[in-house]
Amino acid sequence: MKPIKVGLLGLGTVGTGVVRIVEGHQEDLQNQAGSSIVIEKVLVQNKTKARAISVPQEKLTEDPWDIIRNPEIDVVVEVMGGIGNTRDYILEALSLGKHVVTANKDLMALHGPEILAKAREHGCDVLYEASVAGGIPILRTLVEGFSSDRITKIMGIVNGTTNYILTKMSQEGASYGDVLKEAQALGYAESDPTSDVEGLDAARKMTILATLGFRTHVSLDTVSTQGISSVTKEDILYAKRLGYELKLLGIAERQDDSISISVQPTMVKSTHPIASVNGVFNAVYVYGEAVGETMFYGAGAGELPTATSIVADLVAVVKNIKLGVGGKKNALTYNETRQKTDEEISSKYFLLLHVADRAGVLAQITQVFAAFEVSLQSVLQQPNPNNPEAEIIIITHDANKAAVAKVLETFHKLDVVHTVKSVYRVEG
Amino acid sequence: MKPIKVGLLGLGTVGTGVVRIVEGHQEDLQNQAGSSIVIEKVLVQNKTKARAISVPQEKLTEDPWDIIRNPEIDVVVEVMGGIGNTRDYILEALSLGKHVVTANKDLMALHGPEILAKAREHGCDVLYEASVAGGIPILRTLVEGFSSDRITKIMGIVNGTTNYILTKMSQEGASYGDVLKEAQALGYAESDPTSDVEGLDAARKMTILATLGFRTHVSLDTVSTQGISSVTKEDILYAKRLGYELKLLGIAERQDDSISISVQPTMVKSTHPIASVNGVFNAVYVYGEAVGETMFYGAGAGELPTATSIVADLVAVVKNIKLGVGGKKNALTYNETRQKTDEEISSKYFLLLHVADRAGVLAQITQVFAAFEVSLQSVLQQPNPNNPEAEIIIITHDANKAAVAKVLETFHKLDVVHTVKSVYRVEG
Structure with a gap:
């Protein structure tokens, strides 16, 4: 089986990790993937810069198209980041039938559907395990x-x-x-x-x-x-x-x-x-x-953990190439969904209020919650150690986001509430 | 695409979960796998027994060969447990070209190599995610x-x-x-x-x-x-x-x-x-x-968590069938390894000893560790609340298993050591 040739876009921290793993684990990768994996070309900004690892000079290039349009290259691994040029490179690589592995969360979050559609059109894999939570698969x-x-x-x-x-x-x-x-x-x-x-x-x-x-x-x-x-x-x-x-x-x-x-x-x-x-x-x-x-x-990050995910994706791509099923296994997004309104988003909340320290204030405050049907799990009132006022700490039961917003809006208009110090969502 | 037909061996807790998920998530599974998945036959011990779920009477069978040798069935899902007959059923199913999903840890731990070899021979998938740690993939x-x-x-x-x-x-x-x-x-x-x-x-x-x-x-x-x-x-x-x-x-x-x-x-x-x-x-x-x-x-267990893993394996098998790559992706075990000797196994240890409460005992005990080159991380001596003797609690540095065994053997011969109450490996 002829070796699979990889073009690497970027030789920063993560790119360096990819080179280290592909070279250090070559025998293991060959056993796993069924082919040897060769890093054929590496895009860098400056070919003459000193580096943590030695890559033969003839493999380095400062021209991305040397990789993207190189007919020898089977898989493009993108670890350069950014979304402008990078998007162009990846779309072009896919349209030339190259498979893509990327660690680029910005690109996948913003242009994922376009990239996956292009991959489908040209029968290519796009894998991006490293884009979220580094080494965790x-x-x-x-x-x-x-x-x-x-x-x-x-x-x-x-x-x-x-x-x-x-x-x-x-x-x-x-x-x-x-x-x-x-x-x-x-x-x-x-x-x-x-x-x-x-x-x-x-x-x-x-x-x-x-x-x-x-x-x-x-x-x-x-x-x-x-x-x-x-x-x-x-x-x-x-x-x-x-x-x-x-x-x-x-x-x-x-x-x-x-x-x-x-x-x-x-x-x-x-x-x-x-x-x-x-x-x-x-x-x-x-x-x-x-x-x-x-x-x-x-x-979640780091040279080798992130590179672990990238090279695992690379192994998956190589297996698919060998089995002739490249592009057939990209994840699908077939569910029609809509965004919840604030009335439908429900959770517990923590609130810390600084309030006037006088009779009836707690009653006034709890009435505001009641008026918007937010029920309370726990309430603690204590003196504020720094000012002649009281601190009230509240944890609500599950309440909808719109109702809590209305409660806060009302507090801002109430004289007895000096400050809404903190509001946090509560889980668990 | 024609539906993929599944024969289910066993309708206990996990089998019931498999039926529930395959039926309850049918549309989702079809989107995922690209084919509908039909449970065609179910092996039970007694067709007339009352059950938590209703399965049409004509789908039930008390004869395993109704499933194993049924030419309609593409995938056998084994959730009956056991290793005697079960091994025969699975080997026969594989030799007839049926893919297998199993939750059977005993079978895979004891006969995994034989089963995987048979699968390779006949181009079949064998997946067993549910056999370890239930719902965790x-x-x-x-x-x-x-x-x-x-x-x-x-x-x-x-x-x-x-x-x-x-x-x-x-x-x-x-x-x-x-x-x-x-x-x-x-x-x-x-x-x-x-x-x-x-x-x-x-x-x-x-x-x-x-x-x-x-x-x-x-x-x-x-x-x-x-x-x-x-x-x-x-x-x-x-x-x-x-x-x-x-x-x-x-x-x-x-x-x-x-x-x-x-x-x-x-x-x-x-x-x-x-x-x-x-x-x-x-x-x-x-x-x-x-x-x-x-x-x-x-x-790690339970009807639905375990069934989640089984049905995820089933989806993977169906995808492989559709792509024509059944049996091409079973895990490989290509590394030659040998078992470590006790001299090579190293960890920290905790020991709790009951010893005579008199001068020089601690020195005697620590000398035994020193004699076998086990160095100590912490030592605590205190009176035993129940007897007129002392308690000694020791945590060692990394020590090899053979050396610790020799230490314990020596303690058994020492008069001043009344009892070795506990010995535990220590991690972290």
């Missing part, structure tokens, strides 16, 4: 492991940077700003951390998870997204005191034909399996009607 | 998700009964005997619990996990197996006090070409992800050289 689990089940909920800690920050804040009582600076110094957070800390990265990954888990088309712009930049150490302290951990959770829910997807800091009951996922680790919790609760845990 | 994760990696360690809580018993003992300070009785009353343990509590069930599952994870032939009789029937509530109390949970762990390790597999009650550091897997839940922890730490969590 969660996409094939959703597509194949749970093909028999109806998944109704997916909750993910899918951004290592924010989980690192929240874990540090929780374990050390540190402030958001201090931990962010430390994370930047350690290379866990970028100098412009917006995409991570504002939940945008997680929203893209949740779009991909929900698309595959619910087998439906999900548009990124329907994902309601809130980051962690306004989380305080006091919030985390309150959460712990009540038996919760504060986590940036992506939550995708499905009920019959309606779905909702959101990303937000969420208080998770500390006995829930996802509550103890700490540091840069990722985890995806999946609830299926038949299988019940499951969770998948591992490294 | 761990076998396809090992085979496909980590095809690119070299797995060096697999640790599993793969028996729900024993995990339920140990969790109850830990949470309620109850004795083994009392919790076992309760588990039997609740149906979590069988009236003869030997296979579960003595670790035999877990050993079979570890054989399958190690075969697929290490891609080598593993023989069940090389699995060193110890159950939980002699675990005391005091052991669990000591474990907790030192920051550990006591779990029945299957541990499979690989170093280059040597492997070792064992099942034993193990003290797991409470910060390790597998330490917080409680009750009847299962989890499999997988360490790969590239991917690092991962863990997969979910229901």
Whole structure:
């Protein structure tokens, strides 16, 4: 069997990992895939730059079309990131009959349907396991492991940077700003951390998870997204005191034909399996009607974990090529669904209010909840240690998002409510 | 596309779940698999018995050959258990070109190579995801998700009964005997619990996990197996006090070409992800050289979780039939490995000794460890509350199994050592 030739777009951290695994595990890969796998060409920005691994000079190119339009190349592995040119390269590669493996969550979240349609048209595989939760094989689990089940909920800690920050804040009582600076110094957070800390990265990954888990088309712009930049150490302290951990959770829910997807800091009951996922680790919790609760845990990023997923996809593509079934097994999205309205999205909420410390205030506040039919699970009133006012901590029973918004709107107009300090979704 | 016809061997708990999912999710399955899936015949012991689900009388049969030799049937799903007749049925079905999905861990652990060879010979698929850890898709994760990696360690809580018993003992300070009785009353343990509590069930599952994870032939009789029937509530109390949970762990390790597999009650550091897997839940922890730490969590048994895995296998088989690649994708075991000797098996150990309470005893005991080059991580001596003797609690550094056995042998001969109360492997 002739070797399968791979063109690698990008030789950064993950690209380096792909080269290391393909070369280091060559014999194993050949046993698995039934063919040897050769990295034929590698796109780099600068051929003369010093690198962590040695790649023969004649394999390096600065021209992407050397790979995309190279008739020798069977599979394009894209680890360069970006969505502008990258999209063009991938569409062109597919239209020339090349299979594609990509780690590009932005591209798949924004242009997944277009890319998969092009792949179908030309009989090509497109696999993208590494785009979500690095080394955790969660996409094939959703597509194949749970093909028999109806998944109704997916909750993910899918951004290592924010989980690192929240874990540090929780374990050390540190402030958001201090931990962010430390994370930047350690290379866990970028100098412009917006995409991570504002939940945008997680929203893209949740779009991909929900698309595959619910087998439906999900548009990124329907994902309601809130980051962690306004989380305080006091919030985390309150959460712990009540038996919760504060986590940036992506939550995708499905009920019959309606779905909702959101990303937000969420208080998770500390006995829930996802509550103890700490540091840069990722985890995806999946609830299926038949299988019940499951969770998948591992490294969400990093050179070798991410490359593990890419090369596993590459093995799958090579097997399909050998069996002559390339492009026949791409995941399908056949369910017609609609986005839930805020009236249909239901969860528990935590609220921390600063209120006037005088008779009748609690009654006034609880009447607002009652007026919008939000029932309360627990209420705690105590003096605010810093001001001559009272603190009220409330956890609601399941309530719909629209009703909670109305409660908050009413609070903003009430004199006795000085500040709505925090509002968090509650899970578990 | 003509419907794919399934013969179901067995209509107990899991068989009932298979019928429920195939019927309840028919439209979804058709979308996934590209064909409708019909349960054509069901083997039962007694056609007239009342059942939890209604299956048309003409589909029931009491004769297995009605299914095995039925030319209409494309796939045999085996959920009857046992290894004698069942093996004959499956071998015959394969030799007649029928694909097989089975939940039978005993059969696959004991006769896996023979069955897979027969499948290869006749171009048939054999899938058995449900045989290990019920609803957790761990076998396809090992085979496909980590095809690119070299797995060096697999640790599993793969028996729900024993995990339920140990969790109850830990949470309620109850004795083994009392919790076992309760588990039997609740149906979590069988009236003869030997296979579960003595670790035999877990050993079979570890054989399958190690075969697929290490891609080598593993023989069940090389699995060193110890159950939980002699675990005391005091052991669990000591474990907790030192920051550990006591779990029945299957541990499979690989170093280059040597492997070792064992099942034993193990003290797991409470910060390790597998330490917080409680009750009847299962989890499999997988360490790969590239991917690092991962863990997969979910229901290990039960009607619908187990049936989820079986029907997911069925969908995979149907896809393969449609693509004409049946039998081309069975997992391979090409690595030549040998069993590690006791000198090569290394781990930490916990020991609880009752010793004479007089000067020089601790020195005598620590000299024994030193003589066999076992170094100690921590030593605690305290009075035994029940007898005029001392208790010594030791945790070793990594030590080889042979050396620890020699230490214990020496203790049995020493007058000052009254009793070696407990010896446990330590992880994490």
